[in-house]
Amino acid sequence: MLTFLASSGWLALLGVAVPVAIHLWNRRPGRTVAVGSIRWLAAAANRRLRNLKLEQRALLLLRLMVVVLLALAVAGPVWRRPARPQAGQILISPDLLASGTLAVVRPGIDSLRRRGFVLRQLKIGLPRISDTVWQQAGQHLDLADSTPLTADRTASFWLRVSQAADSFPRQPIRVYSSAALRHFQGIRPALPARVHWQTVPLVPTETTWLRAASFSTPDSLRLMAGSSTEEAAYTRSVTVPRPAQSATIAAAGAGLPPLRYTATAAGATLAMSDSGSITVTVQPPLRAWVYYDAAHAPDARYLRAVLRAAAVGLPTRLELTVTGAVPPLTAPLDWLYWLADSPPPAAWQTRVAQGLHLWQDGQRPGTALTTHFTVSPLSQPLRLTRLDTVRIAGAGTRWSTATGQPVLSEQLMGRGVRYHFHSRLNPAWSSLAESPALPQLWLTLLRPALTAMPSPYDQRLLDPTQIRVPQQVRATGSRLSAPRASDTDLRVWLVLAAGLVWGIERVLAARFASLRVASL
Template identity: 45%
Template sequence: MLSLPLSAFRLLHPTAGLLALLGLLVPLLVYLWNRRPAQVVQVGSLRWLETAANRRLRRLKPEQLLLFLLRAAVVGVLALAVAGLSWQEPAPPVRGQVLLSPDLLTSPALAAVRPGIDSLRRQGYELRQLRRGFPRVPARTWASLASPTPSLTDSLRALLPADNLWMRAQQAADSFPSRPLRVFSTAALRRFEGPRPALPANLRWQLVPTPDSARWLQAAALVGADSLRLLVGRSTEDGTTFRGLMVRRPANGATVRVAGLPGVSYQTKANGAQLRTADSTMVHVRATPVRVWLLTDAAYASEARYWRAAVQAVSVGLAAPLQLTAATQVPTVPLPDVILWLKDAPLPTAWQQTALPGTQVWRVGRGGGQAVGSTFISTNTQTAVAIRRLDSLTVTTAETVWQDAAGRPLLTRQALGAGTLYHLHTRLSPGWSALGESPALPALLLPLLQPPVAPIRLLAHDQRTLDPHQLLTTAAPAAAPVATADTAPPATDLRPWVVLAALLLFGLERLLSLRTAGRPLTATASI
């Protein structure tokens, strides 16, 4: 049997409906005081007339009671029409959302929080991924993750969508307003880019611990004819360090002994030598030094000092030797690995064709710039650096690599032929920023100046974690889920149907009234 909840009915004008209900007094008065027209009855004695009148007054007529009920119903239904009766569809129940970061779905650490997630699912929470579109995790897929296998290597995990979880959490709060949100993610610092957004009170974030440390082979280079320089990285939740190691160049197919890195073999190919690690990662052995040209003029002499010191500091983290050349003329083809263009002159147009993959050209802010008084906090260092001035150059096709606390582009990247053009919208000199004097600058430049494959390998092993205090919200969490839907369903106006029902009742009342009025009256008397 279909039952309609009374709470789904709504009155748009309840006061007017109450006033209209006063009309019920009209059929009541008609029912109580209605009398039939007097008729002359010939009787032989007055006592028979008195008896007939008393009997008529005491008699309850069924037709009169039905008429009263019909008239009262007509007035009551019209009162509902005046009050604006409508039907409000019941709001669907609000379901909480469990959002899982993609890297957590492929991590063995998922087993630690799986019981809590299953408990939320039994409470009606939906399971989604914390990435673009927030796709649902089907029950079959979730069941298959009950016993995760280490099928993904670290290099493959690095190719997963490296979404900025700060941005995705803000999008989730906008996409599921007024819903309880539970976010589960790894604590990997590389997933949190830029400043922390304002998290709503209905969002609770739980970080899942990552492995304590990782050790890997970052890069390798040939030094001389019989030596290899290996760059071994080690990352913990506190930071990432690199250690240079010199080993003897082995024969083809031989094993290279590296402490903490078993199973490293040396192989020679047609395109050069490479090292194969135990997890099948191939590390190219660079045979040439890293060539850096510093092109400057008199206007950028002070700026050149900071760049020279920064590049020399970065060379400690490079496997190949650094070859830094300071010049005033454009280098000849082939172009070096890195060109620091500290000039106001435009870049040579020929570089659009001669820049090879891996070639980087760096430019800095030009002109007088504009005062901003901002800061820059990098995810790599978590150190605030003062930004005092920015140039006014705007490149719509460029990708933002760094941005200041106000969201303004600080370092952008775009294609230059087959290479890359970096534009630093400030300078390293103290009048523009504190970057030149910051000890964090080498760590900021190292991932960018690495060979193309090296940053991916670095991200795959980066074990630095986010400070959990950054997830604390200033507002108290909601005590209970909100019981209203995101968008209330539209209400159906029932007034046309109520008026139609009133007309039908009125027609029935008229039909019964005419039938009662036309019935002949019979009376008997004895003389």
């Protein structure tokens, strides 16, 4: 497309009047004719003035062409080729690909495909979607192939989109996914502005699934059933008889379908009949022992209350012992809380490598200070008034103050973990005992895998505002990443053409001059 950068240069076209005026002014001189009388010369001269005729029209046209070409060059002509549409990537989540609500965004996706965008699934490896699969999409088919639920269907979309942004640099990326909260685990990455993310609601459903199971008594099982809608998730527990051997268990009281109970030498498992890919291991009771000395008796009372409150959310039964006696070495414990200034016995310390979780409270006298610390799921900062100065070599920091001082140290030892709480639940040390979220905080320590792993049946939705890129950032990124049109400057070529025409005009002018001389 021809474009002129300086449209005011068109005024230079007025210069075409100059060669016309010069051409008319510089008329060719007449020849001398001998006549017998001059009485007829005046009339002939008047007729010549009245019938002005352009002579040497080829020269005039060449001179006009030179002026026009120079005027066009002054107007700054460029040949602008619009940028070719930049192809990119389209990422579609597997749950949306198999949902009937895909029809809402299908026309827009087809429009992008015609522009050269490539269809990919938002899953491991970002595999391409074939035309056959795309034609079948949205028909409630299992287009997510045989990928295990815990392997990718609950994987974080944050990670997948961040990998796509790194794998396809400088390419626009359009993401179409559901807003299921289970797919947005972890920290939200800083995505580039070329990533446009649109969430599409799925068909609203309420799901119920087996969350966990444990041995309540030798003859009964405790089942923890989870149910979820788009607004919230709930958990309820039921107790059912324990079969003597592998059999099918009816759990209608928990809203669950029949469960397949399988007992082996390695343990027992439960599987939902409508989803054999999800199997839950029946857990033994969680055994915890709280030992305290006289100085830590108030701390033991607070800890007992916290553990009993947290046990409501545990998938297994809690067997809790709170006493001032040291547990026997033969006790099959999962947790040992040592609330004393003296160190735990060496025999119990060696049990950590075998899977024991050993907890030790802060030691007196500690250091008086005034600071705060905040840790999820606590929403309010907690006050700390005393911390001990014990440092454990090789231990990491699980909780820390705003100034970086360790509050809870964590040391992995074999299959177990050793914790050192640098403060205490005693109100003279901290305000932890006053927090209503303390049982939930303790639950993340007792069963971190259960609380951290999202269920594939969780239907809760993420707030869409956490996905959208601010408009100001998007506009800035669009200006930076948008492909630019390419321009070819034509001024040089016009000047060269004017020079060529001028050369032709000079050659013709010289030839006409020689012809006039010859005619004389």
